[in-house]
Amino acid sequence: MYLSLYRKWRPRTFDEICGQEHITSILRKQCDTNRVSHAYLFCGTRGTGKTSSAKILAKAVNCENPINGNPCNNCSSCKAIDSGSATDVLEIDAASNNRVDNVRDLRDEVVYPPSVLKKRVYIIDEVHMLTDSAFNALLKTLEEPPEYVVFILATTEINELPPTIISRCIRFDFSRIDTEAVNKRLVYVAEQEDIHLADGSAELLAQLADGSMRDALSLLEACSNGSVGELTTETIRNVLGLAGDETIYSLLSAISDKNVPVAMDIVEQVHRSSKDISVFIDDLSLAVRDIIIEKQLVKFGKRGKLKSEYLNVCEKFTPEQLFYISSVLEETQSRISRYSVNKRVVLEMSVIRMCDKTVSDSPKALAARISELEKRLAVLSATGLNKNFIETESIVETPEIIKSEENVATKDISHERIPFPNISEIYEFISDNPSLLSFLKKSKVYLQGDVVIIASEQFTIDMIKIESGNMLNDAFVSTLGKSVNITFEEAKQETKNESQVSFMDEL
Ligand SMILES: Nc1ncnc2c1ncn2[C@@H]1O[C@H](COP(=O)(O)OP(=O)(O)OP(=O)(O)O)[C@@H](O)[C@H]1O
Ligand SMILES: [Mg+2]
Ligand SMILES: [Zn+2]
Incomplete structure (x- = not known):
C-alpha cells in the first residue's frame, strides 16, 4: 500500500x-x-x-x-x-x-x-x-x-x-518547529528514502515549511516525485513556482539603476512563467531583508546569509532606499490581499515607484532621495571635483523637488481650499470609465482658486494618473467652464507610524 x-x-x-x-x-x-x-x-x-x-x-x-x-x-x-x-x-x-x-x-x-x-x-x-x-x-x-x-x-x-x-x-x-530541526529531519528522511538532496535543498524546504513538519515532508515528496538524480534548489523552485535568486537580484539591480524597461521585462518574465506574484513579492521582501541585515553586519566585519555573488547588489543601495523598497513591497502585498486587483499591474506600478522615487512623495521616498543625493555628493567630493561642480550637479539632480515646490507656489493662496462643489457632474462625465470613477470616488477632491487638488492614497493616485488620460482634465474644464490645474496630494495616514515620524524629524 x-x-x-x-x-x-x-x-x-x-x-x-x-x-x-x-x-x-x-x-x-x-x-x-x-x-x-x-x-x-x-x-x-x-x-x-x-x-x-x-x-x-x-x-x-x-x-x-x-x-x-x-x-x-x-x-x-x-x-x-x-x-x-x-x-x-x-x-x-x-x-x-x-x-x-x-x-x-x-x-x-x-x-x-x-x-x-x-x-x-x-x-x-x-x-x-x-x-x-x-x-x-x-x-x-x-x-x-x-x-x-x-x-x-x-x-x-x-x-x-x-x-x-x-x-x-x-x-x-x-510550537512551530525551528528550521534547524526540520532541516535535520528532512536530511534523515531523505537518506532513508534514497532521495539525494543537493546543497541548500533541505534548508530551502525547511524555510518554506514555516515550522510544520508535515508541510516539510509533503514538500519534499512533491519535489522529489518524478525527478531523477539530485534534488536541487532549482528543481524545488520550479516545482513550487518560486522565482530563482537570479531573477530577484536582477530586478533589485534594475531598480537601483532606475532601469524601468529591464525591470518591466523581469516582471513580465515572472508573470509568463506562471509563478505566483504574491510569492514572488514575498521572495523579494526576504531578499531586501537579507540585504539590509548584510549591510549592518558588514559594518562589524561580519557576513550574513547573502551569497557573495550578490554583494554587489547590496552596495548599490543606501539603507534608506532599502527601507523605502521594503515599505513599498509591504504595501503592495497588502493591497493584493485586500482587493481583488490584477496582481501583475499592481506589481508593475510598485516597481515603477521603486525605480523612480520622485513619483512618490512619502517621507520614506524623500529620505531615500536625500540619501541618494548624499551618496552622489560623497562620490563627487571623493573624486576631487570642485565644489562648484558639485553644486550645479546637485541642482540638476533635484528638479523634481523644485517642481513640486513650484506646484505649491502656483496654488492660489488667496483662495481657501473647499471641497469640490459639483463633484457629481465630474462623476457623470467620467462614468464611461468605471475604474477611473471608482478610484476618484476613493479620493477627496478640493478646489482652491484655479487648482483642483485630488488627495488620496499613493496607489489610488497612480491608478488615476494611468487611467485618466485627458478625460479628467476635460471633465473639470467642462464642469467649471475654465481651464484648471490638477495636482495630486498623498493623503496623510491617520496614525503616523514611528519610522515616518523619525524620518520627518530628520528632514
Ligand atoms: N515534531 C515532529 N517530529 C517529527 N515529525 C513530525 C512532527 N510533527 C509532525 N511530524 C510529521 O507530520 C505528520 C503529521 O503530524 P501530526 O499528525 O502529529 O501533526 P498535528 O500536530 O496533529 O497536525 P494537525 O494539527 O494538522 O492535526 C507526522 O506523520 C510526521 O510525519
Ligand atoms: Mg492532528
Ligand atoms: Zn510495547
Whole structure:
C-alpha cells in the first residue's frame, strides 16, 4: 500500500518527535514513573506532532515493555494500538462526531474498565469542533473520570475551547518547529528514502515549511516525485513556482539603476512563467531583508546569509532606499490581499515607484532621495571635483523637488481650499470609465482658486494618473467652464507610524 511520506514517517516514540522536547520529556517522565494524568490537551500549529504524540502516549501507557517511558512498539499492546484493533484505545475525530449523542455514548462507555489493556485511552482530535452541548457532556466525564481512563484532546484552535474544558486538562503547547530541526529531519528522511538532496535543498524546504513538519515532508515528496538524480534548489523552485535568486537580484539591480524597461521585462518574465506574484513579492521582501541585515553586519566585519555573488547588489543601495523598497513591497502585498486587483499591474506600478522615487512623495521616498543625493555628493567630493561642480550637479539632480515646490507656489493662496462643489457632474462625465470613477470616488477632491487638488492614497493616485488620460482634465474644464490645474496630494495616514515620524524629524 502506498503511504505518503509524512504518514510513513510518523514518529513512533517520544524521542523521534522533533523540536518539542519541552513536551516529550515531561510525557516520557510521567509514563516512566507511572504518574500519568487523566486529561491532556495538545494544542498548537498544524503539523507539529499533536496527533503523533497522542498516539505515542496511548501506546506508552499501555506498553508491556516500555523503554525509559517510550513505547516499545513491539509488544502485543503496541501492535494492537498501531493496527487500530485495540478496542480500548479510541480515536474520535470531533470534526465528524461532534454531536452530543457521540459524547453521551462515550460517557456511558467510560464506566466499563478496559477489556484488554491497562488503560482506556480516548484521543479526541480537532476537539474544537464539538458542539456546545457536546462540550457540556464531555465536561461531566472530565470532572471525575475513572482512574483507568486517559483523555487526550488535540486542537489547532485553543481559542474555540470553553475555558472550563481547558482548565480540567494538562495543557501542552506545540510550537512551530525551528528550521534547524526540520532541516535535520528532512536530511534523515531523505537518506532513508534514497532521495539525494543537493546543497541548500533541505534548508530551502525547511524555510518554506514555516515550522510544520508535515508541510516539510509533503514538500519534499512533491519535489522529489518524478525527478531523477539530485534534488536541487532549482528543481524545488520550479516545482513550487518560486522565482530563482537570479531573477530577484536582477530586478533589485534594475531598480537601483532606475532601469524601468529591464525591470518591466523581469516582471513580465515572472508573470509568463506562471509563478505566483504574491510569492514572488514575498521572495523579494526576504531578499531586501537579507540585504539590509548584510549591510549592518558588514559594518562589524561580519557576513550574513547573502551569497557573495550578490554583494554587489547590496552596495548599490543606501539603507534608506532599502527601507523605502521594503515599505513599498509591504504595501503592495497588502493591497493584493485586500482587493481583488490584477496582481501583475499592481506589481508593475510598485516597481515603477521603486525605480523612480520622485513619483512618490512619502517621507520614506524623500529620505531615500536625500540619501541618494548624499551618496552622489560623497562620490563627487571623493573624486576631487570642485565644489562648484558639485553644486550645479546637485541642482540638476533635484528638479523634481523644485517642481513640486513650484506646484505649491502656483496654488492660489488667496483662495481657501473647499471641497469640490459639483463633484457629481465630474462623476457623470467620467462614468464611461468605471475604474477611473471608482478610484476618484476613493479620493477627496478640493478646489482652491484655479487648482483642483485630488488627495488620496499613493496607489489610488497612480491608478488615476494611468487611467485618466485627458478625460479628467476635460471633465473639470467642462464642469467649471475654465481651464484648471490638477495636482495630486498623498493623503496623510491617520496614525503616523514611528519610522515616518523619525524620518520627518530628520528632514
Ligand atoms: N515534531 C515532529 N517530529 C517529527 N515529525 C513530525 C512532527 N510533527 C509532525 N511530524 C510529521 O507530520 C505528520 C503529521 O503530524 P501530526 O499528525 O502529529 O501533526 P498535528 O500536530 O496533529 O497536525 P494537525 O494539527 O494538522 O492535526 C507526522 O506523520 C510526521 O510525519
Ligand atoms: Mg492532528
Ligand atoms: Zn510495547
